[in-house]
Amino acid sequence: MSLPALVRSIPIRLGMFFVLSGLSFGCGEPTEPDSRPGLHWIVESTAEEIHSIASYGGQWFAVGPSGGIYELRDGDWRLVESGTDQILVDIWGSQEAGVFAVGTHGACVHYDGTSWSAIETGSDATLLTVWGFGTDHVLAAGEPRVLLRYDGTSWSEDRVEALRDWVVALGGTAPDDVHAVGIRGLAAHFDGSTWTRLSPGTNENLRDVWAFTGTEVYACGSAGTLLRYDADAWFGLDPPGGYEFALNGIWGRSPRDLYVAGESAVLHFDGDVWDSRPLGARPRNTASIFGDAEGTIRVAHGSSIYRLDGSDWVPELTARPVNLFDVWTISPDHSIAVGDRLVMTGLSQFWYVSHEDPTASWKAVWASGPRDIFVVGDDGRILHYDGSIWAEMSSGTTQDLMGIWGFGPAEVFAVGTVGTILRYDGAVWSLLPPVGVPGQHCTGVWGAGSDDLFVSTHRGVYRRNHEVWTQMEGSGSGLEDIHGLSASDVTAVCDAGQIYHFDGTSWSIQLAERAENLLGIWRSGPGAGYAAGVRGTLMRLVDGSWTQMDGPVDQAWFGICATSDNEVIAVGSSSRIQRYTSR
Missing domain, CATH: 2.130.10.10 (YVTN repeat-like/Quinoprotein amine dehydrogenase)
Incomplete structure (x- = not known):
């Protein structure tokens, strides 16, 4: 005009x-x-x-x-x-x-x-x-x-x-x-x-x-x-x-x-x-x-x-910034980030707040597709998006939920404090027998299949194979997150900065102790992946070797997700979302 x-x-x-x-x-x-x-x-x-x-x-x-x-x-x-x-x-x-x-x-x-x-x-x-x-x-x-x-x-x-x-x-x-x-x-x-x-x-x-x-x-x-x-x-x-x-x-x-x-x-x-x-x-x-x-x-x-x-x-x-704890990429142009009060939707590189609850602290997100998104958080709260609305689901627990993984709309698992593990069958959430010993703190979950789950805890990795739980020797302690490509290629990170790897037979230390806590892990391909942590820690796995990536030292990164080795999103403190891209 x-x-x-x-x-x-x-x-x-x-x-x-x-x-x-x-x-x-x-x-x-x-x-x-x-x-x-x-x-x-x-x-x-x-x-x-x-x-x-x-x-x-x-x-x-x-x-x-x-x-x-x-x-x-x-x-x-x-x-x-x-x-x-x-x-x-x-x-x-x-x-x-x-x-x-x-x-x-x-x-x-x-x-x-x-x-x-x-x-x-x-x-x-x-x-x-x-x-x-x-x-x-x-x-x-x-x-x-x-x-x-x-x-x-x-x-x-x-x-x-x-x-x-x-x-x-x-x-x-x-x-x-x-x-x-x-x-x-x-x-x-x-x-x-x-x-x-x-x-x-x-x-x-x-x-x-x-x-x-x-x-x-x-x-x-x-x-x-x-x-x-x-x-x-x-x-x-x-x-x-x-x-x-x-x-x-x-x-x-x-x-x-x-x-x-x-x-x-x-x-x-x-x-x-x-x-x-x-x-x-x-x-x-x-x-x-x-x-x-x-x-x-x-x-x-x-x-x-x-x-x-x-x-x-x-x-x-x-205004007061918030912490974002996890991110899930549905496709290269569609992502979900969750944290204190907020659920955020990213379209290409364009983000907006899609759900807000001032009483919530959402800790993890998983989706089978754009019309089937699950978010878990403190006090046993679970949120679901069906492509139209966000709605709360009854979990049957008040324990804090820290991780979620699924294999389809009718096979989803969530884990949390006091050994809590939940399974969703497409209709209701139900409590499964607790992981490990009473008081165990479960921080993350990943699965090679619905009958083969790996759960990271502060006492190492627990594996649920054909409904039987076993503690995996040599998997470390103080674990904060876990992710893998197959049952013979699984990686976990811990609060002491170590990275552990499972080759299908045994666990070994892939990265020795570091000064900074590692809080998130994502495997993007064979011999490839990313890890995130406090004090600006962003690490990259190339051909089986981890290297430090530069970033702001006053930034804590809590979650990381990728659709390929060249398209990665990290989320963290100060409401920050950052993408690693070749685009």
């Missing part, structure tokens, strides 16, 4: 949360180059994210988990009641229409200038973006092919083939000039009657779009992607200084005053030269950026909000 129109309507715009980086956030700064070109660690999220920030009618708003909406009042950010407990991901508004915020399970809330209230959309889809033009033409999108429209009275849902991937952002200049961008290079345009798929010239995930006029449209995305649309086609722009990290939010007053938010910095373009304005904060992907008619610019950066004061960014709000 033109600058006068922008100032007049003051539209509110997205900043997504690619977990605490990328739906914001996305890829971050490489922390350790691999010996092979193209492989590196990237920060994807930091989970207590503020997903979007924007201004309307002289008021500032920010949205995030659990229906949380922050309003800036008298110089302080205050949490207000929104009318929903769903996760809110994006926000938009105008002088005429008021303010709309959307999120999970079709959630939509509206601000009329006085208070917030929920509006029924009739959809259960996850909505990642909202954008509109006045009171009778508001659009929302997210899940593939889903497009919702508000006509001033009610929402209606359409299926749009051109939007066949996840839509992360909408933007435009008029009801007949709307752009949609999303994962895997999705770019589409609406001319008032038809949505048309466009080629942006990249397969990178596109995170945001901002339109000044029909011939001045900009988009940004992962790996430093910057694009411009001139009414005929999208073409790439060179990021300043070879910037290769995720760019998640874009906003501007004019093409000669454009801001792009990325990894711990905001890039500015004056029409001739790009410059970088670092936030001076720990690296996290900045999720959203917006400015108002008075010239104030703010960003949502992880769990914080910063205001630009001259050339400096001043922190205004900092």
